[in-house]
Amino acid sequence: MSAKVVKLCNMDQLADGTSRGFDPLGEGRDTLFIVRRGKVVKAYINSCPHWHGAPMAWRKDAYLTSDKKRIACYGHEAEFDIENGECLSGPCLGQSLTALPIHVSLNNTLYLLLKDLQHKNTLL
């Protein structure tokens, strides 16, 4: 593995209350997404626990409900708590999204340790 740390983006490039998908492994699809709420950033694997591997957005970067208060899977209307990834309604009640640790540098750049993503991806 060459690059062990992947730069995702700067906090400035992620508007408050929005979500964005990333493809750090170059798979041709977004394997993870992040949600920003104020200074807090949460990252999850782009895979609905209802059907592991099922991508969640309905359009590029569209991972939130229309009121932006929850994460949504646009496969079968599951909704998740942004803070902890817990399913709040839908077919996967009692299950949770797979969280990824995100590291924020002093200049507000968001980084991911590649091993975290590779490890979590293989669990799916």
Add this chain to the structure above:
Amino acid sequence: MNIIGPDTLVFGVENVNDCEQYLKDYGLEPVGSGVFEALDGTSVIVLAKDDASLPPALESGSMLRKTVYGVADQATLDAIKEELSTDREVSTLPDGSLEACDDQGFCLGFQITIRKQLNLPAETVNSPGAPPQRPLNVIGADPKSNPLPRTLSHVVYFVPDVAKAEAFYVERLGFFCTDRFTGLGPFLRPAGCQDHHTLFMIQTPAFLQGCEHFTFHLAGPTELLQAGTQFSEKGYETFWGPGRHIFGSNWFWYFNSPFGCHVEYDADMDIHDDKWQEREAPVNADTTQIFHFLARDKWFPSGPPPAKK
């Protein structure tokens, strides 16, 4: 009963703008009042979820609020009214259509079909050993072609009691079961339609009751692959496909959507008549698809050669 198939699906949605943009990008034509039409006039109607004209939502909150079936004639409408009035309320709306609920609570409409007769060319292929379908010097691949959905193909429901749900359509409305997945549900076609299915139902817990997906027919596999590629390029997320189903033989490409269900492109479905013998299979990856390509935006390795170490 001479029911032809679904003319219109009516949705009450969270975000009207997103849903309207989605259907436009999918290829349906906005004709006003939230109506988005395919080439033969079959449609999806998008309204805000609290629009007063909508029938009540299912308890599950599904955004699908009504499935409107097109029937051949007034005699069929009369027969449906007589049949369903024996054990439920059947309303006649000001436009002459009927409204009633099925045994699972899905709101149904019945109207004399609005489908326009299409007179369009089929996709053509040149197969060795057979006369060419495209004459000399006529090309098959046009990057500029803009495939449009031709007609509303089918809708798929999640239902809490699939046996009861099937009995309603077969015994009360004269649908035929063409094939079934064991323990999951039946593929149904109404008597006035030859398509393998216009309705498929899947047994699920009650809280999931609603629409799993809907789809429109395209001209053929090439249009399906081209339309799906164009839709992907607009940023829409693939759920499953492209590929080809075994039951029905239809090509498929499913996408996520803001309708709380998947939305599919399909093409080249089998057609049947009463002589067809229903098949049954367990549901798994081997029985649902004859082949499947995973849509990915990077389909070949590219980029500069590796840096010198």
